[in-house]
Every structure is written in structure tokens, then in C-alpha cells.
Amino acid sequence: MRIVVCVKEVLDPDAVNALVLTGQLSIGPDGKTIEEGAITRVINGYDEQAIEAALRLRDAGVDCQIIAVSVGEDPINVLRYALALGADEIVSIPARDLDCLGVARVIAEYIRSSGGADLVLCGRQASDDDQGIVGPALAELLGIPVALSARALSIEPDGAGDGPALHVTVVTPYGEEVWELPLPAVVTITSELGQPRYPPAARAIKARRAMPQVVTPQELGLGPGDLEPRVVLERLRVVQVEGHCQMISGDGADDTAAKLLEVLQRDGLVKL
Amino acid sequence: MIAVACTSAYERLTGGDIEELLTFLRQTAEGLGAEARWLGLGRPPLDMRAFARSYGIGRVEVLNPDDEDAGLDASVELLARYCRSASPFVLVFASSWWSRIVAARVAVRLQVPVLVNVQSVERDEDGSTLRARALAFGGSLTADYRLRGGPPYLLLTAPTATIPQAAPLPSEPEYQEVHIPLDGTGERARRIQVAETSGPRLDEAQVIVAGGRGLGSPDNYPLIQELARLLGGVPAASRPLVDAGWVDASHQVGLTGKVVKPLLYIAVGISGASQHMAGCSGARTIVAINKDSGAPIFRYAKYGVVGDAVELLDALIRRLKEAKKEAG
Amino acid sequence: MARNPLHTKLCDILGIEYPIIAFTHCRDVVVAVINAGAFSVYGGAPRTPDELDADIRWIRERIGNKPFGVDLLLPAASPPSATIEELKAQIPETHKRFVAEIKRKYNIPDPKNEPEYYKLGWFSKEGTRRQLEVVLDHKVPVLAFGLGSPEWVLEPARARGMQVWGLVGSPKQAKRELELGVDAIIAQGYDAAGHTGYIGTFSLVPMVAAIAGDTPVIAAGGVTTGRHLAAALCLGAVGVWTGTIWLTSRESDVDMVIKQKLLAATAEDLTHSRSVSGLPMRILRNQWTKEWESPEAPKPLPPPHQMIMAGEVMQAARDYGIEDFMTEAAGQGVGFVTSIKPARQIVFDLIAEATEVFEQLVGELTITS
Numbered sequence: 001m002r003i004v005v006c007v008k009e010v011l012d013p014d015a016v017n018a019l020v021l022t023g024q025l026s027i028g029p030d031g032k033t034i035e036e037g038a039i040t041r042v043i044n045g046y047d048e049q050a051i052e053a054a055l056r057l058r059d060a061g062v063d064c065q066i067i068a069v070s071v072g073e074d075p076i077n078v079l080r081y082a083l084a085l086g087a088d089e090i091v092s093i094p095a096r097d098l099d100c101l102g103v104a105r106v107i108a109e110y111i112r113s114s115g116g117a118d119l120v121l122c123g124r125q126a127s128d129d130d131q132g133i134v135g136p137a138l139a140e141l142l143g144i145p146v147a148l149s150a151r152a153l154s155i156e157p158d159g160a161g162d163g164p165a166l167h168v169t170v171v172t173p174y175g176e177e178v179w180e181l182p183l184p185a186v187v188t189i190t191s192e193l194g195q196p197r198y199p200p201a202a203r204a205i206k207a208r209r210a211m212p213q214v215v216t217p218q219e220l221g222l223g224p225g226d227l228e229p230r231v232v233l234e235r236l237r238v239v240q241v242e243g244h245c246q247m248i249s250g251d252g253a254d255d256t257a258a259k260l261l262e263v264l265q266r267d268g269l270v271k272l
Numbered sequence: 273m274i275a276v277a278c279t280s281a282y283e284r285l286t287g288g289d290i291e292e293l294l295t296f297l298r299q300t301a302e303g304l305g306a307e308a309r310w311l312g313l314g315r316p317p318l319d320m321r322a323f324a325r326s327y328g329i330g331r332v333e334v335l336n337p338d339d340e341d342a343g344l345d346a347s348v349e350l351l352a353r354y355c356r357s358a359s360p361f362v363l364v365f366a367s368s369w370w371s372r373i374v375a376a377r378v379a380v381r382l383q384v385p386v387l388v389n390v391q392s393v394e395r396d397e398d399g400s401t402l403r404a405r406a407l408a409f410g411g412s413l414t415a416d417y418r419l420r421g422g423p424p425y426l427l428l429t430a431p432t433a434t435i436p437q438a439a440p441l442p443s444e445p446e447y448q449e450v451h452i453p454l455d456g457t458g459e460r461a462r463r464i465q466v467a468e469t470s471g472p473r474l475d476e477a478q479v480i481v482a483g484g485r486g487l488g489s490p491d492n493y494p495l496i497q498e499l500a501r502l503l504g505g506v507p508a509a510s511r512p513l514v515d516a517g518w519v520d521a522s523h524q525v526g527l528t529g530k531v532v533k534p535l536l537y538i539a540v541g542i543s544g545a546s547q548h549m550a551g552c553s554g555a556r557t558i559v560a561i562n563k564d565s566g567a568p569i570f571r572y573a574k575y576g577v578v579g580d581a582v583e584l585l586d587a588l589i590r591r592l593k594e595a596k597k598e599a600g
Numbered sequence: 601m602a603r604n605p606l607h608t609k610l611c612d613i614l615g616i617e618y619p620i621i622a623f624t625h626c627r628d629v630v631v632a633v634i635n636a637g638a639f640s641v642y643g644g645a646p647r648t649p650d651e652l653d654a655d656i657r658w659i660r661e662r663i664g665n666k667p668f669g670v671d672l673l674l675p676a677a678s679p680p681s682a683t684i685e686e687l688k689a690q691i692p693e694t695h696k697r698f699v700a701e702i703k704r705k706y707n708i709p710d711p712k713n714e715p716e717y718y719k720l721g722w723f724s725k726e727g728t729r730r731q732l733e734v735v736l737d738h739k740v741p742v743l744a745f746g747l748g749s750p751e752w753v754l755e756p757a758r759a760r761g762m763q764v765w766g767l768v769g770s771p772k773q774a775k776r777e778l779e780l781g782v783d784a785i786i787a788q789g790y791d792a793a794g795h796t797g798y799i800g801t802f803s804l805v806p807m808v809a810a811i812a813g814d815t816p817v818i819a820a821g822g823v824t825t826g827r828h829l830a831a832a833l834c835l836g837a838v839g840v841w842t843g844t845i846w847l848t849s850r851e852s853d854v855d856m857v858i859k860q861k862l863l864a865a866t867a868e869d870l871t872h873s874r875s876v877s878g879l880p881m882r883i884l885r886n887q888w889t890k891e892w893e894s895p896e897a898p899k900p901l902p903p904p905h906q907m908i909m910a911g912e913v914m915q916a917a918r919d920y921g922i923e924d925f926m927t928e929a930a931g932q933g934v935g936f937v938t939s940i941k942p943a944r945q946i947v948f949d950l951i952a953e954a955t956e957v958f959e960q961l962v963g964e965l966t967i968t969s
Contacts, residue, residue: 013409014850015940017546020412021568022856032415038848038863040939081948101380129408129415130527131388136376145344145460146377148369167464172369173475173530174284175467175522182460192521198637201607201617202967204948205955209964230385230421234403237414239546243571245560247578256577257587260559261595263575269479269536269557270503272595489654517661563713566921 001064001155001183003054004111005087006122006134007047008070009078013127015039020238032236043078046123048085050189052196053121053153055086062155067117069110071095071103076212084199084207092212093220099229100129104137106227109220111142119166120186124149135188145181151192156180274309275301276360277329278351280342281314283368286476288533290318291436292554293366294327296429298439304395306361309333310445313350314342321447328439331446338451342370343459348377350452355382361423362393362402367431367531375426385419386426391433393425406430411527411546431531431550472506474523479505480534482525482552483513486541486562486581490518495585496540502592508532510548526551541581544569561585602965605958606829606951610784610816610839614639614667614742618951619839620829621818622943623671627655628851631662632943641669641744641841646716649730656738669742669765670735674728684908691905694898699909702891708922711915736760744786746795751780767820767841769797774808784816786841791822793843794929795881796872802835809836824933826953833954844931845950850942857921858884858928859940866935876914878906882931887924888913 011034019025019039026035054066067089068082079090091114093106111117120142125132132148139146152169166181171192181187199207217227248263250256264270277297279285285293294310301308310324312334324332335350336342351374355363363378365371372388379386389407391414396403401420407430408415419425474480481503483496493513500507509519511526525532527550537555542548544560544567552558553572560573561584570576577584608619617637624630630640642659644652652670659668702708732753735743739760743753746767757764766777767786774785787808789801797804801821809817819832820841832840846852848859861884871885875892878901883889888910892900900906917925941949959965 012850012940012942014942016409017412018850018856018859018940020409020546022860024856024860025413038860038939040941040945042942042945084948099385101385104380127410130406130410132372133376133379133386133388136373137380139373140348140377140380146373147461148372170369171521172467174473176465177463177467178465180462180464185461191515195635198617198635198944199948201604201611201637201951204951205604205606205965205967208952208955209959230419231387232418232420233415234418235416236408237416239412239414241549241568241571243573245570245573245576247570247576249577249579253579253583253587254590256579257584257591260575260577261588261591264536264557264559267557272592272599516658 001062001118002116003057003064003066003119003121004107004117005047005050005054005066005068005082006070006107006120006138007051007068007075007078007082008044008123008126009041009072009075010044010126010128011036012040012042013045025238027236027238032233034236041077043081044123044126044128046125046127046189046191047078048081048123048196049191049193050121050123051082051085051087053150053187053189053193054119055197057119057153057155058086060154064118065089067091067114069093069107070212071098071106079212080207080210081199083210084204085197086199086203090210090212092214093217094214095217095227097229097232098227099231100131100133101137101231102227102229104134104141106217106220106222107134108138108141109217109222110215111138113220116184117142118184120144120184122186122188124188124190132188135186139186142184142186144184144186146186146188147179147181148188149190150187151176151190151194153187155183273304273306273361274358275304275306275362275364276309276311276358277364278311278313278371279366280312280347280370280374281317281339282342282347282370283366285317285366285368286473287318287323288436288475288554289366290323291327291438292434292533293364293429294323294329295436296434297364298328299434300362300364300393303393304361307331309360311335311354312337313347314339321445324445324447325442326438328441328443329445330443331448333448333450335450335452337449341463344370344373344377344461345459346454347374348381349454351378352381353452355424359423361425362427363424364427364429367428371428375428379426382424384422384424384426386428387417387419388428389430390427391430393427407433407550409546411550431527431554435554474506474508474525474530475532477506477532478534479503479536480508480525480532480552480555481505481538481540482508482510482542483519483540483581484510484542484548485512486543487513488541488582490516492582492585493518495582495589498589499538499585499592502589502596503536503538505534505536510542524551539569539573540585542569543567544572602962602967604965604967605833606954608833608838610818613816616667618947619833620947620950621669621839621841622846623820623841623843624846624852626846626851626853627659628853629846629849629943630659630668632849632851633846633947634663634666634668636944636947638947639667639669639839641671641742644670644731644735645673647731649734652731652734653738656734656740660738667741669744669763670740671744671746671767672728672731672735674745687904687908691901691909692898695901695905695909698896698898699913702888703913703916706887706922706925708913708916708925709920711912712919713915715911715915736762742783746788754780754782765818768808769804770799771804771807771811773797775811778812778815782815784818785812786818786820787837788841789819789821791932792820793882793931795877795879796821805832805835805837812836822931822933824931824936826950826955827957828933829950829954830957843929844934845937845946846943847928847930848937848940849946850940854928855918855926857923858926861926862928862930862934863938863940865930867932870930870932870934874900874906876907876910876927878903881929883929884927886927888927
């Protein structure tokens with residue numbers, strides 16, 4: 001089984017948020033590039049979980065080849081990390097300033113040209129743009145079904161009598177659902193999947209020197225016209241929140257509680 | 273020029289979600305100088321006419337109203353056809369599991385842009401491109417994008433980005449049901465286990481009491497449940513509590529959890545990180561209880577108490593119980 | 601085929617992937633580091649026995665069967681059980697006046713919350729005994745002691761299948777620990793954060809390794825990069841004990857203000873001062889340490905009395921965000937800590953850098969998995 005996992009390198013969103021909270025995040029003179037400073041580039045957390053999802057299928061006995069693909073200016077670090085975790089092959093597709101549909105297009109062409117995929121996995125969204133478009137877009141481009149926000153996957157040998165099918169447990173705001181999809185399919189992974197494993201030492205050491213296979217968009221038959229972004233980032237701004245909070249305090253917890261309840265009762269929010 | 277909001281039988285949108293979506297639609301339509309229409313796929317889960325009326329929507333169309341479920345493949349096909357025939361300038365969706373799949377797929381099929389977590393849009397000066405503001409980095413940043421290559425432009429709204437506002441004058445919407453047979457290509461993805469909503473729905477609750485890490489220990493979460501019960505509300509939790517296994521994911525409020533719009537939201541021991549606030553900032557009144565006076569949540573809250581979460585919960589519960597006893 | 605130089609005896613003893621030990625007061629860091637394939641020792645000294653019990657359970661729930669450690673402080677000379685009030689009464693007038701003057705000069709109010717430092721178990725032997733009971737009850741796999749001899753702990757720990765590690769700052773201390781029969785020695789050099797001895801890591805580690813025999817030696821003090829890890833192994837250690845690098849990690853609950861000071865700091869921004877705990881402690885230089893260096897300053901008191909005075913002011917600094925009086929213990933490697941990273945990334949980067957160093961010296965390492 002050929003499993004393609006899409007991984008993205010992002011600025012560590014926790015570091016970005018920590019700096020926003022302390023008012024220390026700097027956006028460069030172009031108004032849209034975050035100044036990296038103390039922020040590291042990391043593998044998108046949900047994509048790390050997508051790799052984990054593939055590895056769990058392998059652990060469960062599925063005979064598979066796991067290929068990690070990344071589209072970006074120089075995604076070599078995340079690809080090496082993917083290799084260290086357990087991917088069999090790593091593929092870098094150098095490209096810049098693509099929008100989500102452009103990224104999906106490039107990956108779809110790679111998948112088509114490299115012999116197809118039985119399963120395509122990615123994180124439910126990238127933690128920088130929070131879009132989550134690439135997964136379902138890939139499904140449409142490849143003409144295969146998709147399920148989002150999966151926390152568990154299994155291959156059922158005979159689903160609906162048509163050969164192997166995928167059973168996917170997805171997490172929605174209303175609870176969990178289980179979907180059955182024929183293969184090939186696209187599935188996006190959410191963090192409820194659980195703690196991803198760490199890279200074993202020998203793999204971590206070997207991965208350090210590994211060079212990904214590089215496939216250019218041109219080699220995939222995509223010219224600049226095909227990849228011209230239709231969604232273009234123009235400005236990034238820190239959200240400013242001005243509050244007018246009325247602080248309530250009293251003589252100890254009991255008195256404070258009484259005062260709070262009084263205020264809420266007066267506002268008609270609580271009936272005593 | 274028309275601006276269309278699309279909802280489906282699959283999504284379990286609440287009244288509040290619809291009100292937000294229709295407000296966004298109307299405001300967007302006004303900004304674009306477009307006519308606002310509402311398109312439903314599958315059996316309407318609520319009274320579309322009534323909502324359309326209050327929110328000033330001129331036309332409601334329901335495709336295949338007999339379908340219990342709005343299948344993904346069928347919906348993509350129906351919407352693609354709809355866009356080709358009706359040529360909406362924008363097609364707007366509420367953010368949902370279903371819409372994230374359908375909108376992306378339709379965008380690919382029509383080769384037009386799609387953007388998620390949209391707070392607002394306006395037409396560009398040249399008339400054919402769109403400017404949209406969306407959330408980024410979990411809601412702590414906003415990103416301004418320029419979209420071109422449409423129409424249609426497909427947009428998913430950011431939860432709680434819009435404050436629902438009924439139209440100044442109700443409209444008299446045209447209502448039309450259309451049956452569109454789709455040639456036998458059955459759904460490829462099949463739902464074999466439906467989500468069960470046990471207990472009162474968080475996203476419909478009027479009163480919510482949410483607990484965060486400031487509770488200190490899972491043993492203290494029952495206090496949140498007790499306070500919620502005494503106030504006639506529903507208990508909830510921030511993501512860290514769910515990740516830590518204190519509470520089931522169905523109670524999570526946040527950008528990747530549930531988005532709630534209660535009248536009263538009491539956040540106990542929650543710092544106010546943007547991912548959480550994206551889930552509850554639509555609440556009418558937020559009360560924050562936190563021992564850190566510098567916690568960001570106080571910027572969003574209407575009332576704040578600086579103090580120990582457990583002590584205050586104990587005190588509130590005691591007071592409410594006494595008051596109930598007095599009331600008889 | 602080369603051996604993997606980063607797979608040491610310590611990895612086999614503990615059953616871990618990477619010979620890196622994170623010493624931290626933040627239980628999220630403990631969990632993250634252990635789930636990244638390394639080891640972690642939780643600094644339990646500031647926790648009450650009940651809190652320590654809850655922490656251990658919390659950690660265990662998240663790491664499953666993987667091993668971890670707890671560190672407690674046990675100073676050689678500490679008074680018998682005493683209350684904070686009793687200890688305060690013992691502080692001389694000169695010192696009380698000096699501190700009052702600092703508070704006046706810099707507008708430092710009384711703290712809002714009870715000083716966290718008052719909870720330090722090592723205020724009294726009684727306090728530490730109760731913490732110890734919790735750790736023994738849980739059979740925490742590794743019990744480490746900084747600042748003290750674990751003599752009366754070895755037997756009960758052994759009986760429970762636990763390892764006891766001793767932190768030392770000199771070959772003399774190491775010899776004593778070896779005679780007692782500890783399971784590993786952490787040789788903490790002068791470079792380290794917090795309380796250290798006077799011998800530099802580069803000198804200390806080989807001296808301890810030379811007398812340790814089969815007992816594993818873990819190098820501590822200034823280890824913040826893969827280069828340090830590689831060097832430690834060259835000096836005879838089988839692992840490294842690290843602290844400073846975790847303070848700015850994503851999982852660390854250290855205040856952002858402190859994180860930013862640490863990210864900006866180098867070794868030259870640190871001072872080895874008695875003004876916080878009464879014993880020389882390597883921390884970020886700040887207004888408090890500077891005041892105690894002035895000619896008019898009295899001599900710092902021994903522990904715990906100096907800590908009583910410092911604790912109050914530092915708590916007020918935290919409560920009110922008085923940045924000039926906030927500080928943190930940091931080691932001389934702090935200059936290499938320049939970004940906020942997830943703990944997993946820190947572990948991975950240390951290994952990658954250490955491998956790079958070895959490969960620069962000997963060429964490509966082709967390792968069997």
C-alpha cells in the first residue's frame with residue numbers, strides 16, 4: 001500500500017501566540033512577514049500526527065510504503081524529521097507563494113506522476129493559515145473521497161463487498177462519527193489521535209544527512225501560469241482586544257461570590 | 273449580482289449559527305450591492321422561511337428537500353451546477369465538517385478560490401476581485417487576502433465573527449423547492465456511525481460554565497458541573513483539560529472545539545488564549561475568574577474576579593444552594 | 601559499522617532512547633521530554649507533599665510505563681522543624697532594615713500571594729521527610745538529591761527497587777556518594793544554574809569519571825547544545841543533566857518575561873550570588889542581586905533565613921510584574937538558548953547537533969539500527 005503524507009513547515013504557533021500575548025510579536029516592514037527572532041520553524045503539529053497515523057497502520061500490520069511530501073521553499077528539515085519518525089521516502093517540491101489550491105495541485109500531480117497513492121494523509125489544517133483546504137482539494141483533484149479530522153483509522157479487508165475499505169473515526173463538534181471510505185482516499189488527521197512517537201536514535205542520526213528526492217513543479221508539467229495564486233496574503237495584523245472589564249471583589253471568596261451573583265442577577269442572567 | 277449562503281441537512285447548525293450566517297450574508301450582500309439568497313441542500317433542519325424573513329433574505333431555494341442527509345458527492349455536484357447556472361458572486365458557508373469538504377471540492381471543480389475563517393469581505397475597487405479578512409495562527413492574528421479568479425468566491429465564515437443582527441425590516445422571501453435527480457453515482461463515503469449528542473447541546477446552551485487549567489486538578493471539575501447545574505446551564509472545558517483527559521472532547525469550547533454563543537459564559541481558571549476565545553467570544557456576557565490579574569481573558573470579559581478558582585466555585589455553589597433553599 | 605555514540609550505558613539502564621536528562625520544575629516539560637525519548641527529573645522541592653503526590657500521578661498518567669525521576673533538596677545543615685514565623689523572628693535587625701529600604705526605594709509592595717519559596721521543603725528536615733515519603737510510596741524509579749547526602753534514604757529506596765542519584769560538585773563529594781553506593785553521580789560543574797560547587801564542568805567531569813568505576817557519571821553544568829552533549833561523552837559521562845534549555849521551551853510555565861530575559865541573556869548576564877537563598881546561586885543578575893553587592897549591604901544570611909527575605913520580595917515582583925526584581929536560575933550555557941521550541945524539537949536538535957560534531961571528527965556514522 002502506498003501512503004503519501006503531506007507535511008508542512010510552519011512557524012511554531014505556540015511561540016507566535018506567546019509573543020502575541022506579551023505584545024512582542026513583530027511583523028516586518030512588508031506588513032505580512034512575521035519576524036522570526038525567538039520563533040522556531042517546526043513541523044506542523046497535525047502533520048506530525050498524520051505521520052503517526054501512517055505508522056500506526058504499519059504497526060497494525062498493513063504492508064505499506066510511507067512517502068512524506070512537502071511543498072515549500074526549502075522543507076528539508078521537516079522532511080528529515082519525517083524520515084526520522086519512520087517515513088520510507090521523502091520528497092521535496094520546491095515552490096513559493098502558492099495558495100492552498102496551488103499546493104494541492106502540485107501534490108496531486110506528484111501523486112499521479114509517481115504511481116498514485118492508496119491513501120493520502122495530512123494534518124487537518126496548517127497551524128499558520130488555519131485553512132484546512134489542501135486535504136479536501138487533493139481529494140477532488142484525484143477524484144477520490146475524503147474524511148476530515150480523523151482520530152483513528154483502520155483498514156477493513158472487505159468493506160461493502162468491494163475490496164479493502166478504510167474505517168475512519170472522525171471528531172466533530174457534535175461527537176464522533178465513523179465513516180467508511182473505499183480506497184484510495186484522503187484523510188486529514190486531528191490531534192485527538194494522541195501522542196505521536198519520537199524518532200528512534202538510529203533513524204534520527206541517519207536522517208540528518210538524508211537528501212529528499214526533489215521534484216520541481218516544471219517536471220510535473222506545471223508552469224507558473226498553472227500555479228498563479230488566486231488567494232494572496234497582503235497584510236498580517238495582531239488582533240487587538242480592548243476590554244472594559246468590571247472587576248468584582250469582596251472580603252474573601254464568600255463575599256466576592258455574593259457580589260458577583262448580585263451583579264448577574266441584576267443583569268437578568270441568574271435567577272436566585 | 274447575487275450573494276448566496278449555503279446550508280445543508282448534514283450540518284447540525286443551531287438557530288444562532290443561522291442567524292450569524294444570514295447576518296454575514298446580508299452585510300456582505302449590501303457591501304457588494306448584491307441580492308442575498310439562501311440555498312439549502314437536503315431537508316431543512318429548521319424553518320428557513322422564518323429566519324429568512326427576520327434576516328432580510330429575499331429568496332430561499334432548497335435543493336432536494338426530501339434528502340435526509342446532504343451527501344458529500346451529491347452536494348458538490350449540485351453546488352457546482354448551481355454556480356454554473358446562477359453565477360453567484362460569493363457563496364458563503366458556516367464553518368462545519370461538511371462545508372470544509374464541500375466548499376474546497378467545489379472550488380477545485382470550478383477552479384475558483386476558497387477561503388476559510390473569514391471575518392469580513394469587500395469588493396475591490398476594480399470590481400472583480402475580493403478583499404477578505406480571515407483569522408490566522410489560531411485567531412491571534414488576522415490576515416488580509418486578495419482573492420481573484422472568481423466569481424464565485426467561496427467563503428467559510430469564522431465562528432462568532434459576526435454579531436447576529438436581524439434586518440431593520442423583515443422581508444417577504446420567495447421560497448422555492450427544486451428536485452434535481454442526480455444520475456446514480458452513489459456516495460463513495462458512507463457514514464456508518466452517527467454522532468450521538470448526549471445531554472444538552474453546548475452550542476445551544478444559554479448558560480455555560482467552563483473550566484480551565486486554573487482548576488488545578490481533575491477532582492475539581494465536578495465543581496464546574498455543579499455550578500452549571502445550579503445555574504441551569506451546561507458545563508464546558510478548555511482544550512488543555514480535554515488533552516489532559518479530565519473531560520470528554522464533546523465539552524471543549526474553542527477554535528477546534530465547539531463555538532458557543534450563550535447569554536452567560538463563566539470562564540473559571542481559563543487564561544483566555546485566542547484559540548479558546550475564538551470559541552466563546554460570541555457570548556453576550558463573559559465572566560472571568562482567574563488568579564492571574566494579567567490573564568488575557570480579562571480583556572474579553574464583562575465581569576472579572578481575581579482569585580482562586582476552587583474557593584470561588586465553592587462559594588458560588590454554597591450561595592446558590594442557600595438561595596434555592598430560601599426560595600423553597 | 602560504527603556504534604551509535606549517543607547510545608550509552610545510561611540508555612540501557614533507564615530504557616531510554618537519548619542520554620539526555622531534563623531537570624525541570626514544570627511537569628509538562630517532564631512529560632514532553634519523556635515522550636520525546638529522553639529522561640526527566642522533576643524538581644519536587646518546592647511542592648508540598650500533597651502537591652507532589654498529585655504531580656507524580658499526573659506525570660504517570662501521561663508517560664505510561666516509562667521511567668522518570670524526582671529531585672528533592674536536603675541541605676546538610678538545616679534546623680529542625682520550624683515555622684516561617686519562628687524563622688522570621690530570627691532575622692537580625694540590620695538585615696530587616698536593609699530589605700525594607702530596598703522595598704521603599706523601588707516601590708515594592710508586600711506580596712499578594714504567599715511566597716512560593718516558603719514551600720521549599722528544605723526549610724526543615726521534617727518537610728523533606730514528608731516529601732520523601734510520597735516519592736517512596738510511589739516508587740518513583742529515580743530519586744535524585746541536590747545539595748545533600750541521601751544516606752538515610754538509600755535503604756528504603758533500594759528496598760523499593762528505586763535508584764538513588766547524587767548530585768556532586770567535587771571529587772570529594774563524589775567519593776562519598778560512591779562509598780554510600782549511589783546508582784549514578786551527577787557531576788555538576790561551576791557552569792551550572794542555581795547552586796553549584798566551584799569546579800568547572802570541564803575539570804570536574806573527568807575527575808569524577810576517573811574514580812566512578814562502573815557507576816554512571818552524568819555531566820551537568822552548561823549543557824545547552826549538542827556540542828556540549830558530545831563533549832560530555834568525551835569527558836567520560838554517559839549522559840547529560842540539563843536545566844536551562846527547558847526554561848524557554850514551549851511547555852515550560854516560566855513567565856514570558858523571564859523567558860525573554862533568558863533568550864536575550866548570555867553567561868555575562870549571570871551572577872553567582874548568595875542574596876537569594878543564602879548559598880551561592882547562579883541566576884540572572886537583577887536589581888536585588890546588585891543591591892546586595894553594594895558596599896552598604898550586610899552579608900547575606902545562611903539558608904533558610906536569606907530565602908525568607910528574598911522570597912517575599914521575589915513573590916511581590918511576580919505578583920506585580922516588577923521586572924527588575926524577577927530572576928531565574930540559569931547556567932552559563934544560557935547564551936545558546938535563543939528560541940522558544942517545543943521540548944521534542946529540543947531533544948531532536950541536541951541529538952542532531954551532537955551527531956554533527958562526531959561526524960565532523962570521524963566522518964559519516966553509518967549505524968545499524
